[in-house]
Amino acid sequence: MKIAATTLGETAGDLFAQTLKLGYFLTTVALLAIFVVTLVVQLRSRHYNPFFYWTVILTTSTAGTTVSDFMNRDASGEYLPAGTTSLGWGPQGLGLGYPAGATILVSLLLAVFAVWKLSGLPFALNDIDTFRGEVLFWVAILVSNTLGTSMGDFLSDSSGLGYAGGAALIAGLLAVLLALKYVPSVPNVLLFWVAFVLTRPLGATAGDFLTKPIAKGGLALGTLGSSVVLLVVLVAFMAVTARRQHALQHSFRHALRR
Known part of the structure; x- marks a missing residue:
């Protein structure tokens, strides 16, 4: 589901x-706003809801894509679609490059974990049951997904792989x-976070492989299709997870009545 x-x-x-040529800046602002809305819904939920949880994962991943692109890219032809000179309104990108962007994001992620450690709150996923702990968790997820995008784009565009x-x-x-x-x-907590970061560059490279032109090594299936x-695959997984969660809760209530 994460991939x-x-x-x-x-x-x-x-x-x-x-594709829609909204640009990195406008898209980043819009997607970060959507992330905040989905996060508020998740934080206000008293129980685990697979649709809420995975929707926030998706919005951090989508926002992380454009945040990374805005940080690392610019308006040069290397990063724009063929025949396009600009994307959307506002700055076309900071042009920091993948090494500088990754360094900033790694530093931010380490800072989040340092604050988390100093707070005394647990890192284990099943033990995160406070508002502060969940906020730290989602900030770490957003930064890790942005970092993963930078890593994936570097592998796709600059590493030669x-x-x-x-x-x-x-x-x-x-x-x-x-x-x-x-x-x-x-x-296992260390493995979880390393895997969580690495699934993002896997998604970045796989997504580019699906959508980029054949001449660039992709399948040219398009971003929309x-x-x-x-989305259909992810929603189907969400539905299966929600049904499993409902069955577990029903079994638990039945056991209590007995």
Whole structure:
């Protein structure tokens, strides 16, 4: 579900910013506003709701795509669609480049974790049950998804691996993390956060592989069609998760009555 959400975040972010030519700046502002709305809904929920939770994951992924693009890219032909000289209203991008952008985002993520550590609140997902803890969790998710986008775009555009090669590299690293899960001395909380960061560049490279032109190594399926298919897949997973959650709650209430 996380890979589907991050891949959809890449294709949907590119759909708004590039295909619809709203630009990185306007799209970033709009998607960050949508993220805040979905986060408020999630924070006000008293119980775990798969639709609320995964909608926030999706909005952090989509917003992270355009935040990363705005930070790292500019109005040069290297980053704009063919025949396009500008995207939307406002600044076309800060042009920091992937190394500088990644350094800033890594520093921000470490700062979030430092504040989190000093707060004394738990890092384990199942133990996050306070307002402050959940806010720190979602800020870390937003920054990690933005960082993951930068990593994925670097692998796709600048590393020489291409879209498929970058996706294969990240998939291999995730397989290593899966193997480390069975090593008792490696904390599962650490594996969770490393995997959470790495699923974002996998989504970025996979999304680019689906949408970019064949001449650039992609499948040229388009941002709109790819986004629709990925949205259907993610919603289907949400429905399965919600049904499973409902069944567990029903079984628990039945056991209490007995």
